[in-house]
Amino acid sequence: MSPARPLRSKQENAFSVPRGARLFVGDPASGRGLRIAIAAARFNDRITARLLSGAFERLEAAGVRAADLAVAFVPGAFELSFAARRLAASGRYDAVVCLGAVVRGGTPHFDYVAGEAARGIARASEETNVPILFGVLTTDNERQALDRSGGRLGNRGADAARAAIEMAHVARSLPGRKRA
Numbered sequence: 659m660s661p662a663r664p665l666r667s668k669q670e671n672a673f674s675v676p677r678g679a680r681l682f683v684g685d686p687a688s689g690r691g692l693r694i695a696i697a698a699a700r701f702n703d704r705i706t707a708r709l710l711s712g713a714f715e716r717l718e719a720a721g722v723r724a725a726d727l728a729v730a731f732v733p734g735a736f737e738l739s740f741a742a743r744r745l746a747a748s749g750r751y752d753a754v755v756c757l758g759a760v761v762r763g764g765t766p767h768f769d770y771v772a773g774e775a776a777r778g779i780a781r782a783s784e785e786t787n788v789p790i791l792f793g794v795l796t797t798d799n800e801r802q803a804l805d806r807s808g809g810r811l812g813n814r815g816a817d818a819a820r821a822a823i824e825m826a827h828v829a830r831s832l833p834g835r836k837r838a
Contacts, residue, residue, distance in 0.1 A: 682828050683831075684827030686820045686821070687720055688720060688827075689721045689722035689826075690722070692752045692753070693728075694727055694728075694822055694826070695742075695750075695751040696755045697730045697732060697754060698730070699731075699735045699737070699738055700732065700733055700734070701759075705800070705803045705807045709759070709807050709808075710729070710757055711813075711815070712808055712813030712815035712816035712817075713757060713793070714819075716820050717819050717823070722823070734758065735759070735771055736771050736778075738758055738778070739756075739778025739779045740778075742783075743782035743785065746782060746786035747785075747788075752826035752830070753789040753790070753791065753825055754782075755790075755791045755793055755815075756775075756818075757794065757818065758793075759794065760772045760794060760796050760797075761799060762796075762799070776792060779794075780792075791825065793814055793815050
């Protein structure tokens with residue numbers, strides 16, 4: 659086996675991959691020609707609007723045209739998987755980004771909504787064979803959500819959009835069935 663070569667990411671990690679190995683790597687900076695859909699929850703709209711703004715900024719900076727974007731608004735995080743599944747199954751989009759915020763309250767409702775939203779979104783991606791990204795904040799309080807939606811800890815909407823671009827490229831390059 660040939661000596662390993664480093665595969666560098668924008669983060670501090672480096673991966674060693676043997677020479678000659680096939681690599682399937684997406685370019686998160688190049689969204690030209692990609693069609694991206696976003697499913698956004700209206701509940702906690704103060705937070706979700708910030709996530710959506712971050713996603714739009716990231717997609718535009720990567721070269722995704724406004725004409726290649728679609729946005730579906732749903733009542734809350736629980737309903738995101740339905741919209742994401744339909745968008746992905748349409749065959750019109752290379753990736754789907756789900757955005758929302760579930761903030762813990764005084765009841766177990768948080769646990770049900772957060773867990774089922776995550777499971778539903780993962781299942782929708784598996785069933786449609788289209789990358790569907792989880793940009794749903796699950797926080798203990800509103801301050802944590804604000805910090806992660808354009809505040810001091812960045813914008814998870816922008817992060818999910820970046821991951822959608824990367825995964826769209828990876829999905830195009832991987833062997834096997836392309837769409838469900």
